[in-house]
Amino acid sequence: MKIDETLKRLENIKIDEDEKHKIAEYLARILGAKDSVSIYYIMTKDKKIYEFDSYGNRLKNGEISSGDAYVFIENHYLIGYDSTKYFYPFLDGKYLLSYAYLSKLGLGADFYRVVPASGLKYVAMVIRLSRGKQRIVVEVADINNVAINTNLSALIRGILSTKQIDDDMINEVISQLSSQKLFAGYDFYDARDIINSYYAFQEISLAKEVEAIKDAYNRIFQPYRVVYDLKTKQFQVSGSNEDR
Numbered sequence: 101m102k103i104d105e106t107l108k109r110l111e112n113i114k115i116d117e118d119e120k121h122k123i124a125e126y127l128a129r130i131l132g133a134k135d136s137v138s139i140y141y142i143m144t145k146d147k148k149i150y151e152f153d154s155y156g157n158r159l160k161n162g163e164i165s166s167g168d169a170y171v172f173i174e175n176h177y178l179i180g181y182d183s184t185k186y187f188y189p190f191l192d193g194k195y196l197l198s199y200a201y202l203s204k205l206g207l208g209a210d211f212y213r214v215v216p217a218s219g220l221k222y223v224a225m226v227i228r229l230s231r232g233k234q235r236i237v238v239e240v241a242d243i244n245n246v247a248i249n250t251n252l253s254a255l256i257r258g259i260l261s262t263k264q265i266d267d268d269m270i271n272e273v274i275s276q277l278s279s280q281k282l283f284a285g286y287d288f289y290d291a292r293d294i295i296n297s298y299y300a301f302q303e304i305s306l307a308k309e310v311e312a313i314k315d316a317y318n319r320i321f322q323p324y325r326v327v328y329d330l331k332t333k334q335f336q337v338s339g340s341n342e343d344r
Contacts, residue, residue, distance in 0.1 A: 120240040120324035123171060123222060125335065128328035131175060131226050132236040140199070140213060142220075143171040156215045169217035172200035172243070175226045182227075183299035184292045188314070189225035189239050190246075190321045191283075191292050196223055198274045201247050201256065207265045214270060234330040239323040249320040252277055282320060284312035291317075 123143075130149060131141075140152040145168055150158065158164045174196040176185060184191050195213070203217040220243055227237040247253040255276050259269055283291040291313050297303045298310045327336045 124326040141173040144168040166216035167219040283316040
């Protein structure tokens with residue numbers, strides 16, 4: 101690779117990181133101020149955040165276009181505590197990733213959580229803790245990179261080659277994505293169980309497995325992570341993995 105090409109690639113990475121940083125902090129502030137328990141949102145390029153059904157209705161009415169979509173968001177308001185959702189939220193993101201990428205392909209309209217959103221560039225997991233330390237955790241990832249690194253784009257091509265989009269096809273995408281052993285030989289479910297056992301039940305014998313899952317997680321999702329204190333209105337952590 102030529103020097104100028106390398107420099108351009110590094111510059112693009114920096115721009116992407118800066119953008120993910122800004123999106124993560126923006127979502128933390130905006131959704132941290134809301135009491136809504138809605139699960140899915142779409143943020144458009146003008147930084148307006150719509151609940152999923154509202155986005156779909158505006159799309160049908162011609163108020164916005166699918167190219168206006170920018171970030172597909174999954175939002176969780178936790179009453180208790182969940183180690184996986186706090187430390188590795190995208191391990192719970194199999195539905196988000198499937199819905200978002202199918203939406204980016206311009207599919208959907210009348211199917212659950214899939215709606216035309218061709219402009220999507222990012223996916224975000226937002227986790228709000230309501231008990232004890234009141235925090236909101238946000239991780240943002242590039243949807244195209246994730247689709248490649250999880251084989252999601254290839255899975256969808258294979259399924260779409262034989263079927264029209266319907267609820268069964270969407271469930272098949274989620275099932276195939278979930279069953280892949282992407283995380284150091286573990287699938288989404290097993291990786292989640294190991295993380296919970298290690299953090300919640302202090303099973304320190306799993307330390308090597310957790311480290312391997314962590315490395316795979318960061319390589320696959322390359323997330324930008326922030327932790328926002330809802331009481332002090334201050335960001336405590338900024339980056340990919342400092343508090344894990």
